[in-house]
Every structure is written in structure tokens, then in C-alpha cells.
Amino acid sequence: MPRPISATVAVSSLSHNLQRVATCLEQSCSTARPRRPNIWAVIKANAYGHGIDEAVRGFSQADGLAMLDLNEAVRCRELGWTKPIMLLEGFFEPADLAVLDEYRLTTALHSQEQLDMLAAATLAQPLHAFVKLNVGMNRLGFSEQSYPQAYEQARQLCRQGKLAWAGKMSHFARADDDAATTRAQLGVFERCAAGLPGPFSVCNSAATLTPGFWTTVPDDGDQWVRPGICLYGSSPFADQSADSLGLRPAMTLASQLISVREIAHDDGVGYGHTFRAPNNMRIGIVACGYADGYPRHAGTGTPIVVDGVRTTLVGRVSMDMLAVDLTPVPQARPGSPVVLWGEGGPSVDDVALAAGTIGYELLCAVAPRVPRKVIDSFVHKEIA
Numbered sequence: 001m002p003r004p005i006s007a008t009v010a011v012s013s014l015s016h017n018l019q020r021v022a023t024c025l026e027q028s029c030s031t032a033r034p035r036r037p038n039i040w041a042v043i044k045a046n047a048y049g050h051g052i053d054e055a056v057r058g059f060s061q062a063d064g065l066a067m068l069d070l071n072e073a074v075r076c077r078e079l080g081w082t083k084p085i086m087l088l089e090g091f092f093e094p095a096d097l098a099v100l101d102e103y104r105l106t107t108a109l110h111s112q113e114q115l116d117m118l119a120a121a122t123l124a125q126p127l128h129a130f131v132k133l134n135v136g137m138n139r140l141g142f143s144e145q146s147y148p149q150a151y152e153q154a155r156q157l158c159r160q161g162k163l164a165w166a167g168k169m170s171h172f173a174r175a176d177d178d179a180a181t182t183r184a185q186l187g188v189f190e191r192c193a194a195g196l197p198g199p200f201s202v203c204n205s206a207a208t209l210t211p212g213f214w215t216t217v218p219d220d221g222d223q224w225v226r227p228g229i230c231l232y233g234s235s236p237f238a239d240q241s242a243d244s245l246g247l248r249p250a251m252t253l254a255s256q257l258i259s260v261r262e263i264a265h266d267d268g269v270g271y272g273h274t275f276r277a278p279n280n281m282r283i284g285i286v287a288c289g290y291a292d293g294y295p296r297h298a299g300t301g302t303p304i305v306v307d308g309v310r311t312t313l314v315g316r317v318s319m320d321m322l323a324v325d326l327t328p329v330p331q332a333r334p335g336s337p338v339v340l341w342g343e344g345g346p347s348v349d350d351v352a353l354a355a356g357t358i359g360y361e362l363l364c365a366v367a368p369r370v371p372r373k374v375i376d377s378f379v380h381k382e383i384a
Contacts, residue, residue: 002371003287004255004287005253005254005255005256005287005288005370005371006253006254006255006370006371006372006373007049007251007253007254007366007370007371007373008251008252008254008342008343008372008374008378009050009051009054009251009372009373009374009375010248010249010250010251010343010375010376010377010378011058011374011375011377012058012376012377013233013248013249013250013377013378014050014055014057014058014059014231014232014250015058015060016247016248017230017231017232017247017248017250018039018041018058018059018062018231019061020230020245020247021039021208021225021230021231022036022039024208024209024211025039025208025225027211028213037203037223037224038063038064038222038223038224038225039063039064039224039225039227040062040063040064040065040066040086040224040225040226040227041055041059041062041064041065041066041227041231042065042066042067042088042226042227042228042231043055043056043059043065043066043067043072043076044066044068044069044088044228045364046072046364048228048231048360048363048364049251049363049364049366050232050250050363051372052072052075052076052079053075053079056076056079056080056081059231062083063083063224064083064106064224065083065084065086066085066087066088066226067086067088068087068088070091070096070099070105073085073087073099073105074103077103077104084106084128085103085104085105085106086105086106086107086130086201087100087105087106087107087108088108088226089108089110089140090108090109090110090111091107091114091117093117094117094120094121097117097118097121097127101124101125101127102124104125105127106127106128106129106130107128107129107130108129108130108131108132108140109130109131109150109166110131110132110140110141110142115150115157118157119153119157119160119162121162123162125164126158126161126163127163127164128163128164128165128167129154129157129163129166129167130166130167130168130200130201131150131151131154131168131169132169132170132171133169133170133188133193134170135170135171135172135185135186135188135189136172136173136184136185136188137172139171140171141170141171144188144191144192147192148192151166151168151196154166165197165198166197166198167198167201167222168189168193168196168198168199168200168201169200169201169202170188170189170202171204172185172186172202172203172204172206172207173185175203175204175207175213175236176205176206176236176237176238177237177238179210186202189202199222199223199224200222200223200224201224201225203225203226203227204226204227204228204236205229205230205231206236206237208225208226208227208230209227209230209236209245229359229360230242230247231250232249232250232363233247233248233249233250233251233348234247234249234347234348234349234359234360234363235247235349235359241347241349242349243347248343248378249341249342249347249348249378251341251342251348251363252339252341252343252345252378253288253292253293253294253339253341253342253370254337254338254339254340254342255286255287255288255337255338255340256286256287256334256335256337256338257284257306257324257332257333257334257336257338258285258286258321258334259284259285259334260283260284260285260326260332260333260334261283261285262280262281263277263280263281263282263283264277264280265278265279265280268315269314269315270314270315270316270317270318270322270323271315271316271318272316273315274299274300274316275300275314275315275316281325281326282326282327282330282332283314283323283324283325283326284306284323284324284326284329284332284336284338285321285322285323285324286321286324286338286340287320287321288320288338288340289317289319289320289321289322290317290318290319291319291367292320292366292367292369292370293362293365293366293367293370294317294322294340294362295351295352295355295357295361295362295365297317297355297356297357298313298317298322298351298354298355299313299316299354299355300312300313300314300315301313301354302355303346303354304324304338304339304340304345304346305338305339305344305345305346305383306324306326306329306332306336306337307329307332307336307337308337308344309328309329309332309383310328310346311324311325311327311328311329312325313325324338341362342378343378344378347359348362348363
């Protein structure tokens with residue numbers, strides 16, 4: 001039989017999380033903003049490890065899809081997606097523009113080099129583009145000082161028939177943990193974008209889910225938000241759980257016990273004996289390790305569920321296995337089910353917190369050797 005580990009993706013959970021975001025936006029509507037903004041469902045990095053095909057199905061009600069990879073964008077079109085597709089990093093060389101042209105892809109414009117490539121291109125039809133402003137993330141985008149000139153160049157490309165329209169976009173560095181910094185960065189965007197025509201796109205998961213935030217952005221064109229991690233059932237906030245936000249896990253990483261053994265007081269477990277038994281105890285060995293994408297730096301105390309009972313990892317994660325404390329699970333035996341994270345187990349955010357990382361990394365890092373299963377929906381199971 002194959003090794004008993006799998007990553008299961010529930011398409012209905014993706015759809016549920018998208019609807020939850022839409023509902024949050026609709027609840028923020030007011031007489032001044034009677035319509036919610038359009039939603040880009042961000043599916044970069046193979047839909048945060050969940051699969052492009054599954055994302056296209058799960059996010060069928062989104063207004064557009066946003067990603068980085070040209071091949072993934074083409075795949076979305078091949079699957080029948082006809083609505084907008086946004087390339088968040090834009091294009092990288094002149095040859096890419098032929099693909100954007102053929103598959104009707106919207107692009108970010110964040111550098112002078114991109115503007116120059118576009119100016120020199122021959123296109124069958126005008127493209128759609130968002131000119132990116134750097135408001136403090138200091139990764140991509142034009143500075144506050146250079147933005148007016150860059151935007152005017154984009155407008156000139158509209159007049160030349162290279163672009164159908166040019167919009168405005170930015171990205172907030174601390175929307176998840178620092179409202180004051182985010183408001184200041186929003187102020188930079190407001191100053192630079194004021195009076196410029198075209199749609200705009202600024203909100204990531206944290207900004208999108210912050211009640212009323214999007215309504216503070218100047219209403220001078222079609223507005224788009226770009227939720228990402230929340231669509232997969234992980235919280236963008238350190239102090240709010242995904243469950244409290246009404247989100248459902250879309251991926252469950254599960255395995256089984258492949259060994260159960262009794263160890264004596266002070267016996268060591270695993271490489272380096274980083275855990276020693278405080279008393280006589282039972283431990284279980286799970287078919288999951290860092291070669292499967294489980295974080296090696298997850299230590300003793302990381303939550304895990306065995307046979308429906310919450311317990312903890314003990315010792316050091318090895319390449320193919322990890323050990324768990326079976327004291328709370330006296331009925332456990334080889335073959336007992338184990339949930340590393342997801343439905344019926346700890347949240348991916350709980351595991352990430354214990355491992356000193358973020359849920360984004362864990363979802364994206366599940367290894368290719370882990371078999372993938374796709375289902376419509378999970379059957380909810382209570383954790384003891």
C-alpha cells in the first residue's frame with residue numbers, strides 16, 4: 001500500500017471562504033459606498049499549495065484571479081476562466097507580452113523597464129494595466145516622487161493603443177498588525193492617486209477583512225481588493241483565529257500512526273534526544289516528516305490530533321517521521337488516524353505559531369511526494 005499520508009483539498013471550503021470575504025465587504029457598504037469592491041482571488045504559488053485547477057473551481061464566483069506565473073495564468077484560461085486575470089509582478093521580458101496579448105491578461109507595471117518594453121511592443125489588442133505605487137513595502141513599485149511621471153507614461157500608452165486603460169495599485173506592509181502605519185501608507189496612495197482616472201486595487205487579506213477599511217479609500221473609480229491567505233482558511237491576523245473570522249480550512253494534512261511503543265522515564269526520543277520522557281509513557285510514530293513539508297523546527301508541544309484527540313508532538317521532526325505523546329489517547333494503535341492540520345485537527349495557524357512561522361509557509365511547502373486528494377467538502381469532526 002502507499003505511505004499513509006495525504007493532503008486533501010475541499011473545493012467547497014474555498015468557495016465558502018470567498019463568500020465569507022464577499023459578505024464582510026457587503027456588510028461594510030454604506031450609502032456612500034452602496035456596492036462592494038470587486039474581488040481578485042489571489043492564487044499565486046499554485047493557489048497557496050491547493051492547486052490551480054481546484055482554485056478555478058472554488059473561486060468561480062470571484063470577479064478575477066490574481067497570480068504571478070504566466071503558465072498558471074494560461075492554465076486558468078485553458079480551464080475556461082473568462083474573467084480578468086491579473087499578473088501581480090507583471091511581465092519579465094518582451095517575449096512575455098505576446099502571452100499577455102493572446103490570453104488577455106491584466107498586468108502590473110512597477111518599473112521603468114516594463115514601461116519601456118510595453119512602449120516597444122507590437123500588440124494585437126490593448127492590454128489592461130495597474131501602475132504600482134510603493135507606499136512603504138519597498139519591494140516593487142514607483143516611488144511617490146516618480147509615480148506621476150510613470151502614470152503619465154501609462155496614459156500615453158493608452159493614447160498609443162498599447163493599453164486600454166491604466167489603473168492604480170499598491171500594497172500595505174503592516175495591514176495585519178499596525179493600523180497607524182497602514183493609515184499613513186494609505187495617505188501616500190491617496191495623495192498620488194487623487195484625480196488620476198482608472199480603477200484601483202490596494203487591499204490584501206488583512207486590509208480586506210478590517211471592517212470598513214476599503215470604504216476609506218477614495219471613491220474615484222472601480223475598486224478591487226486582493227484577498228489571499230484568508231481564502232484558504234488561514235487568518236492574516238496574529239490575534240484572530242480563522243474560525244473566529246468564519247473561515248474554513250481548505251487543506252487537511254493527514255497521516256497515520258505506523259508504530260506505538262512504551263518508553264521509560266528519561267528515555268530520549270528522536271535525533272539529539274531533545275525530548276526525554278518525564279515518566280513512563282506511550283509514544284506514537286507518525287508517517288510525516290520534513291521531507292513531506294512539515295516544519296523541522298516544530299518542537300515538543302506543537303499541537304496534533306490522534307484518533308480525534310488533541311495531543312502534542314515530542315522530540316525532533318525527522319525526514320520521514322515524527323513522534324507524538326499518546327498519554328491522552330490510550331486507545332491509539334498502529335493505523336490510528338492523525339491530523340497534522342486542517343479539518344478535524346489543529347489549525348495550520350496553530351501549528352505555524354508553535355513552529356515560529358506562518359500558515360502561508362506551511363500550506364505552500366507541502367511536498368510533491370505527498371499524494372493530493374480533491375473532495376467537494378469535509379465532514380466536520382469534533383476534537384476531544
